[in-house]
Each structure stands twice: as C-alpha cells, then as structure tokens.
Amino acid sequence: MNIAISSTSEKPIYQQLFEQISAQILKGELETGYCLPPIRQAAQELRISVITVKKAWEDLERRGLIHTITGKGCFVADLSPDQRLQIRNEMILKQMAGDASYYKSFGLTIEEAIELLKKVYPNE
C-alpha cells in the first residue's frame, strides 16, 4: 500500500488517505482480502493522529471498500466489476461537480472544457 501525505494540501489528511487507498483498491492494486495495517501502527508510521486514520478506515468501510473482522483487522472487500465501476464513478463525479462549476464561473462551454482537459490530461 502506498501513501503520500501532504500536510500543506487543502484536503484534510483523512480524506487524502481515503482517496489514495480507494484508488488503489478500485484499480485492483490492493487485492480482495488484503489486510490493512492496524490503525495505531499506521498512525505512528505516517506521523498522523490515531483518529485521522480511524476516520479514513471508517469512510472506506462505509463506502463498502473494506470490511472489519473484530480482533483480526480490516480487509479489502470482495467487489464485483460492476460495484467497482459504480463506486469509482460516484467518486469521480463528486470531484468533477466541483471542477465543473469552476469552469462555468469562467464562462466555459462543456466543449471548451473538454478541449482544455485533453491538453493537460497525462498520457502514460
């Protein structure tokens, strides 16, 4: 599991954690049954507060991406391709909604926005 936390980002740290882990789960980099590190261990290693990690883990669970087995730990849930797609699209749309209203505030049409997006979209 890869995590890079930015303490200067506008985004709360628990959200950064949530987003980075979600992406890795949805892309299949973290496989079904993968065991996430214990909360207190992750907090100590990442040098963030225990509650921050707890919050991120809770958000992942609420989203159905992981499940907790009491006394054993948190594991990546078994997701069907449809579920992955649905969760991914919901998350992306939420982000896009904010971006879209920003474009609109400059008077961009959707076509113009797409043209500009193509210019900055990273190619592998």
Add this chain to the structure above:
Amino acid sequence: MLALDVRNLNKKYEKFQLKDVSLQLEKGYIMGFIGANGAGKTTTIKSILNMVHIDGGEVYVLGKNMADHELELKQGIGYALGGIDFYTRSKVKTLTGVIKKFYAHWDDAAYSDYLRRFKLDENKKIAELSIGMKVKYSLALALSHGAKLLILDEPTSGLDPVARDDLLEIFQQLVSDGEISILFSTHITSDLEKCADFITFIENGQIVRSAEKEEFKESYLLLNGTASQLNEVKERLISYKTNSFGFTGLIHAGDYDPSSGIQTATPNLEEIMIYFAKKEDLHV
C-alpha cells in the same frame, strides 16, 4: 475508558478565574490544549494536579477521583511543567536517585532504556542540559515510574524545529499501544495539526470547545468576501479583518448561510485562535 475526566473546575483569583472548565480525554489518545498566553492553560493543569486549591469541580484519573486518591493516582501520572526547574547543580544521576524513591513502581531497566533512547547523559549536571534535554529527562522520569497519563505544560516551547519534531514523534510512539494518554498545552498550533487527536481550546478561563480535531476545525468557517457581503454577515461573525478588497472573518459553521454565496474555507487551528483573540479586542 477516560484517562482524564475534568468536570466543572472553578478557581477564582482576584483578576482571573477558571469557569466551569471541563474536558475529557480518552485512554490512548493525544489531546492538545490551546489558548493564548494567560488564557488559563497552566492554571487548569495545576488544578488537575491539585497544585492549586480549587474552589469547585472534580477531577477523575482513570476512573478514580483525584481528591480522594491523590497519592495513588500520582504514581500513574507523569508531568512536566514549564518554569518549574530541577535543582540545577546536581548531576542527572543524583537527582534521579532522589526522585525514584517517591515511586513504588520505579523501573530501573526502563529508565536506562529511556536515557539511551533520548540520548541523555546521566553524568551531566542539570544546568548543562538544553531545554529539549530537560523535557526528555522529565519524560524519562515519568515513563520510568509507569505513568499512564502524561500532563505536559508547553513541552515544545523553546525547542528548535528538529527537537520539536523529535519530541512529537516520541509522543506518537508512546500512545501507539493504546495504554498511555497525553494532555499537552502549547501555543505552537502546528505541533497539533498532525499529532493531536483532540483539541481543547480555552479562552479567558473558559473552555470554548473541546472536540476531536477535525470536528473542532470544521465547526468553524473562514469567510472571504466583499465589503457589501460583510454587512450581511457582520452580526454573526466571531471577528473579522477588512482590507481594501473585502474581508476575511471567522464564523460558527452553524451560523453560516450557504445561500449568501460567500466563499468559505476550513480554518486551521492558528486561524481559529487568532480570530478569537481579535474578538476580545473588539469588545474591549
């Protein structure tokens, strides 16, 4: 289980008073205690430790009443108060020899272990220790008598950034097994942004809010708007600053009307403290 439960502390001085100070710290977590100079942080800490006589209120440590079980409970509390110094001319070794006699559960092996970990030289005189070293020495003493609750008054003030970071890392290691809890006061809020689980904010002897850190920050909003927007929200702002482009101000999240269209952001701890301090100026 609560490591520390403070209920309605009251202490009246001629020109200052603590009013109904309450805070709860769950076992295994770090709480940052913030407030401007003179807000009552040290008085609260001294009241918790029964070092000043309180006029009212109760303190429970790990479920037991402090007033009834002070000696027993203090075996399990480690504290370091700024300004109260050790006798400076003796060696660390000599002073430890005196202090350890007060503690029934003193553990020599643990003590040597912490000295090594904190790179403390037992043969140095107290006067020769840097501020950071003294804090670490206090911690070593506290941890060697098996303290489960650490109460630290401004442990990071006077430390350089590297020493502060070092100390904060130690705090996080200490709470990682879920047994030790830490309450520390500071006015260096950046120390808390990462490592604290809970924040308690005191102002003028009263607790403004005591909550989980993100919840604490998210209960306020920083507004950024034009002069005409200021007139709409002025009454509801905690305080504000104006400039020729408009204003920035702090508001309780619940008092903000999203239909006003004013730009908002979540404040950091420092901004919350600054706008609260400004509120004082407005009313004086």
